[in-house]
Amino acid sequence: MEYDEERLSQADNQEYNQDDQYEEEAQEPVEPLVPCPPNRPMEIHHIVDTVNRYNHNLIPNLVEYVQDQLVNDHFDRDANLALLKLYQFNPDRADAPVVSAILQLALGALPDVDFSLCLALLSKPMLTDRAVQALCACHAALESAHYKSFWQQWNAKSGPKGSDFVTSEMSAADSESVYEALDARIRRFISGSISLTFQSLAAAHVEEYLALSGADLAQWAETMGWTIADVNGEKTVQIPESAHPAPVIVREQLAITNLTKILSMTA
Amino acid sequence: MAAFDQEAAAKAAPAANESAAAAAHPEQEPPVDHDQEHDQEPEQAFLPDAVRSFVARLARDVSECKWLDLEIVYEEVYPKLTASYFSKSLWPEAEAFGPDLTEDPLICILYKQLYYRHLFANGTPSFGDYIDSYTVYVDFFNFIFSKPSDFELPSQWLWDIVDEFIWQFQAFTQFRATLTPASHPDEIAELCERPDIWNVHNVLNAFYSVANISAINEQLIAKKNGASADEIAEIAGPIGSRPLFQVLGYFCLIGLLRTHAITGDYHLALRSLEHLGGSFNDPLFRPVNGCHITTFYYLGFTYMMLSRYADAIKTFSSVLMYIARLRGVFARQAAAAASAGTASNATALLKLGDKMYSLLAVCNALCPTKLEDALVVNLREKVMPDVLQVINSASSTTLSRGGADEVLAAFEKLFAYAAPKYVEPQQQPVHLRALTQGTPQQRQRALFLARVAQQLHLPVVRSYLKLYTTLPLTKLAGFLNLEGTPAQVEAEVRRLLLVWTQATRQRRHHATGPNGQPQPFHEGQVASSMDLEFVVDGAMIHVHESKTSRSPAFWLMRQTERMGETARALQVGGAAARRASANATANSAASAALTASVAKPVEAAAPVVAAS
Structure with a gap:
C-alpha cells in the first residue's frame, strides 16, 4: 500500500503537473474541439474531449456519469472508454464493479461493437473478475445468437444482474428500472436480427429468443410492427416486407470523365 | 512554451553524464565493436574526414535552415557514410566531434537521434541506451516547444523521428517485460526511481502537445468547413502556419493513431484522425511514403479489430495498390541498401506491405469480396501458402470440429505475423505481476480469435446459399x-x-x-x-x-481505348518506318485506316453515354 501511494504521488508530480504547466504557459484554457453531443453534461465533455481524459483525479466524475447513464437509459461510448483507459493506465484505481456496469451498458449498445472495444482495454485481473466473466459469457451468447442461453445467464440469481455497483449505489426501485431499460435495449437488438432474417417464424421460437410470452409478446410485437397470426394451426409471427433489405442491383454508369482518354485521342 | 517533461529532463541530465562515463563498462555495451572505439582513446583518430565534414555540413545546414541541402545530407550522404564506414560498428558518440557539435543543442539532439537509431537498428541496445535515447527525445520535444521558430527539417526526417519514437517505445516496453527483480535488480531499482522513462503518458503527451502547438486539428476543421487560406492562417497562428509544423502536427496525429492502436484503444485510434477527412491526398503530406503506408496499415488493422472487415479490405486494397505502383522504386532502394549492408526504409515498407497482404487474406476470408486482379496475384505470392490454403478452404470444408480448429490456427498464425506489437501501458514498476498476466499481444489475439470463431461458418453457408x-x-x-x-x-x-x-x-x-x-x-x-x-x-x-448489371458502354470504352493505343503505336512505328524504307505509303495508309476505324466507335459510344 505504502508503495502504491508513493507511486501515485510521483505520477501526480510527473505527469499532470506537466499538463498543467503546459496549459498555463500556453495561456489558453483547454477547449474541446468538437461540440458537446446531446445528453452529455458539459463538465464530462471537458474531460472526455481534452487531455483531461488522462487525469486520474477525475475518475470519480466519470464513475458518477456511468451511474447517470444507467439511470437515464443513455449510453456514452467515449466517456465510458475514457474511464476504462484511465483504469488501464492506472491499474491500482481500477474498480471491477464499475467495469461490469460499463460492460452492461455496452451490451445494451449492440449491435455496435462497444463490448469488444471495452474488453480490449481491460487488463488481465479485470478480465478474470467473476462478474466480468459472466458478462463475457452473456455477450458471447448474444453474438452467437444463443438467445435462450443468454436470458438464462442474464437472469440467473447469481448472474451479472445483481452487480455490486448497481445494487449498492442505487435504491431497489432505481436498479429495477435500470434493468428494465437494459432488457428493452437487448430485446430491441435481438428483434432487429429477427426482423432482418425472417419473414415468418413460429411464435414459440420468438418467445424463446426474447424471453417474452403471451400478452407481453403481443405487446412487444406490436411495437416492432410485427403481426401474430395463426398459420396452419400454429401461432406465427409475421414480419412486414419493408423490414428486409432489398438486394442491391448495381447499375454501371458511364460518366463523361471516364471518356477523357478517348476524347484526348480524337483531339 | 510547453514544458514537455522538463523535470524529467533535468533529472536525466546527471543520469546521461553518468552513463556516458559508465559507457566503458563492457556489460552496458551493445555487442558491436564499441569497446574497441573506447580503447582507441584519441577520438580524432577514427573519424574519417568524410564523416567529419558530414557533421560540419549538417551543423551548417541546420543553423542556416538550408533544408533543401539537409534533404540531400539526410537522404543521400548519411546512408552512404553509414554503408561505407559504419555497417559493422556504431557511429562515433557525439562527444567525439568536440564542442562544435555538443555546444549546439539542436545539432547535438539530431546527431544523437541518428546515433541511437543506428544503434537500435544494428545492435542490441542496453538499458542505458534506452534511457539515453529517451532523454534525447525529451530534449528534442522540449526544443520544439521552447524555440518553435528556430529550425527547419525535411519531412522525411521528421517522419523518421516520430516513427522511431514509437518504435523505441514499443521496443522498450517489450524489453521491460523481460526484466525481473531477480535477474535485473539494478535496472528495476532505476525504473522505480524514473517512472517517466518511456512512460505512455509522456509519449502521448509529446504527440498531444505537438498537435496543440501546431493547431493541426483546428486547421483541419477550418479547412473542412471551407475556410479561406487567410482564415486558416489566422487560426493556425504564426507557428501552426509554418509548413514544418503542419507536417509535424499531421505526423503526430498518426502517432496518436498508432499509440492508441497498440494499447488496444481502437475507437480513440480512429478518432485521432477525426478531422483529417480527405486530407490524405494533401500534397503537403504525400511525399513521405513511409507515413502514408504506415497510416493505412494501422487504419486497416484497427478496422479489422473493430470487425469492420469491409472497411479494412478497402483500406488495405487502396494502399497495397499504391505500393504495387511504387514497387520498382522500393525494390531498387531495398536492393541498394541490402548490398550496402544497411537497413532501409524501403525494406521496412515492403515488409509492412507483406503484412498487409496477410491481414487482407484474413479479412477477405471473413468477408469475401472481389479484389483487384493484381492483389489476388500478389496475395498468393505473399501469404504463407499452407496458411492461405487453409483459409481459402474455409468456404468448402464443413463445420467439423477439427476443420474449424485448423482454420482458427491459420488465422492465429497470420495474426501473430502481421499484427503490430502491442504494449502494456501499465506503468512501472515491473513487478512479477507482468509475468503472470499474459502479454497484451496474447490478450488481443484471443479477443480477435474469439470473434472469428463465431463466424467461421459464414463462408460455408454463403457457398451453399x-x-x-x-x-x-x-x-x-x-x-x-x-x-x-x-x-x-x-x-x-x-x-x-x-x-x-x-x-x-x-x-x-x-x-x-x-x-x-x-x-x-x-x-x-x-x-x-x-x-x-x-x-x-x-x-x-x-x-x-x-x-x-453490366453496361455495354464500358466494354465499348475499353475496346476503343485499346484500339486507339494500337493505332498510335502503329503511327509511331509507321513514322519510323517511313524514314527507314521507301514503301512508307502502304504503312501510313494502314494506320490511317485504323485511325478511321477508331473514330467510329467513339461516335458509337457517345449515344450510349447520353442514354445512361
Missing part, C-alpha cells in the same frame, strides 16, 4: 452435416442464419457522410458486407443475390 434461390432449412442443415432431431437441427440452422445477419451488418465508412461533409473514420452506416441477402419464410430460405 449462392447456389439456390430457394432452399429449405432442413436441406441446408444436411449440407452442413448438422446432427440431432429435426427440431434441433432446424433451430441450429436458424441460429447460424441469425449469426450471419448480426456478423455481416457492419458499419461502413464513406468518403462523404450523410451530412455532406467528409465522414470521420470512426463513423459509418450499417450495411451488409455480403453480396447476397436472404430471408427465411417458415421453413424456406429465399435468396436474393446482389448483382451488377
Whole structure:
C-alpha cells in the first residue's frame, strides 16, 4: 500500500503537473474541439474531449456519469472508454464493479461493437473478475445468437444482474428500472436480427429468443410492427416486407470523365 | 512554451553524464565493436574526414535552415557514410566531434537521434541506451516547444523521428517485460526511481502537445468547413502556419493513431484522425511514403479489430495498390541498401506491405469480396501458402470440429505475423505481476480469435446459399452435416442464419457522410458486407443475390481505348518506318485506316453515354 501511494504521488508530480504547466504557459484554457453531443453534461465533455481524459483525479466524475447513464437509459461510448483507459493506465484505481456496469451498458449498445472495444482495454485481473466473466459469457451468447442461453445467464440469481455497483449505489426501485431499460435495449437488438432474417417464424421460437410470452409478446410485437397470426394451426409471427433489405442491383454508369482518354485521342 | 517533461529532463541530465562515463563498462555495451572505439582513446583518430565534414555540413545546414541541402545530407550522404564506414560498428558518440557539435543543442539532439537509431537498428541496445535515447527525445520535444521558430527539417526526417519514437517505445516496453527483480535488480531499482522513462503518458503527451502547438486539428476543421487560406492562417497562428509544423502536427496525429492502436484503444485510434477527412491526398503530406503506408496499415488493422472487415479490405486494397505502383522504386532502394549492408526504409515498407497482404487474406476470408486482379496475384505470392490454403478452404470444408480448429490456427498464425506489437501501458514498476498476466499481444489475439470463431461458418453457408434461390432449412442443415432431431437441427440452422445477419451488418465508412461533409473514420452506416441477402419464410430460405448489371458502354470504352493505343503505336512505328524504307505509303495508309476505324466507335459510344 505504502508503495502504491508513493507511486501515485510521483505520477501526480510527473505527469499532470506537466499538463498543467503546459496549459498555463500556453495561456489558453483547454477547449474541446468538437461540440458537446446531446445528453452529455458539459463538465464530462471537458474531460472526455481534452487531455483531461488522462487525469486520474477525475475518475470519480466519470464513475458518477456511468451511474447517470444507467439511470437515464443513455449510453456514452467515449466517456465510458475514457474511464476504462484511465483504469488501464492506472491499474491500482481500477474498480471491477464499475467495469461490469460499463460492460452492461455496452451490451445494451449492440449491435455496435462497444463490448469488444471495452474488453480490449481491460487488463488481465479485470478480465478474470467473476462478474466480468459472466458478462463475457452473456455477450458471447448474444453474438452467437444463443438467445435462450443468454436470458438464462442474464437472469440467473447469481448472474451479472445483481452487480455490486448497481445494487449498492442505487435504491431497489432505481436498479429495477435500470434493468428494465437494459432488457428493452437487448430485446430491441435481438428483434432487429429477427426482423432482418425472417419473414415468418413460429411464435414459440420468438418467445424463446426474447424471453417474452403471451400478452407481453403481443405487446412487444406490436411495437416492432410485427403481426401474430395463426398459420396452419400454429401461432406465427409475421414480419412486414419493408423490414428486409432489398438486394442491391448495381447499375454501371458511364460518366463523361471516364471518356477523357478517348476524347484526348480524337483531339 | 510547453514544458514537455522538463523535470524529467533535468533529472536525466546527471543520469546521461553518468552513463556516458559508465559507457566503458563492457556489460552496458551493445555487442558491436564499441569497446574497441573506447580503447582507441584519441577520438580524432577514427573519424574519417568524410564523416567529419558530414557533421560540419549538417551543423551548417541546420543553423542556416538550408533544408533543401539537409534533404540531400539526410537522404543521400548519411546512408552512404553509414554503408561505407559504419555497417559493422556504431557511429562515433557525439562527444567525439568536440564542442562544435555538443555546444549546439539542436545539432547535438539530431546527431544523437541518428546515433541511437543506428544503434537500435544494428545492435542490441542496453538499458542505458534506452534511457539515453529517451532523454534525447525529451530534449528534442522540449526544443520544439521552447524555440518553435528556430529550425527547419525535411519531412522525411521528421517522419523518421516520430516513427522511431514509437518504435523505441514499443521496443522498450517489450524489453521491460523481460526484466525481473531477480535477474535485473539494478535496472528495476532505476525504473522505480524514473517512472517517466518511456512512460505512455509522456509519449502521448509529446504527440498531444505537438498537435496543440501546431493547431493541426483546428486547421483541419477550418479547412473542412471551407475556410479561406487567410482564415486558416489566422487560426493556425504564426507557428501552426509554418509548413514544418503542419507536417509535424499531421505526423503526430498518426502517432496518436498508432499509440492508441497498440494499447488496444481502437475507437480513440480512429478518432485521432477525426478531422483529417480527405486530407490524405494533401500534397503537403504525400511525399513521405513511409507515413502514408504506415497510416493505412494501422487504419486497416484497427478496422479489422473493430470487425469492420469491409472497411479494412478497402483500406488495405487502396494502399497495397499504391505500393504495387511504387514497387520498382522500393525494390531498387531495398536492393541498394541490402548490398550496402544497411537497413532501409524501403525494406521496412515492403515488409509492412507483406503484412498487409496477410491481414487482407484474413479479412477477405471473413468477408469475401472481389479484389483487384493484381492483389489476388500478389496475395498468393505473399501469404504463407499452407496458411492461405487453409483459409481459402474455409468456404468448402464443413463445420467439423477439427476443420474449424485448423482454420482458427491459420488465422492465429497470420495474426501473430502481421499484427503490430502491442504494449502494456501499465506503468512501472515491473513487478512479477507482468509475468503472470499474459502479454497484451496474447490478450488481443484471443479477443480477435474469439470473434472469428463465431463466424467461421459464414463462408460455408454463403457457398451453399449462392447456389439456390430457394432452399429449405432442413436441406441446408444436411449440407452442413448438422446432427440431432429435426427440431434441433432446424433451430441450429436458424441460429447460424441469425449469426450471419448480426456478423455481416457492419458499419461502413464513406468518403462523404450523410451530412455532406467528409465522414470521420470512426463513423459509418450499417450495411451488409455480403453480396447476397436472404430471408427465411417458415421453413424456406429465399435468396436474393446482389448483382451488377453490366453496361455495354464500358466494354465499348475499353475496346476503343485499346484500339486507339494500337493505332498510335502503329503511327509511331509507321513514322519510323517511313524514314527507314521507301514503301512508307502502304504503312501510313494502314494506320490511317485504323485511325478511321477508331473514330467510329467513339461516335458509337457517345449515344450510349447520353442514354445512361
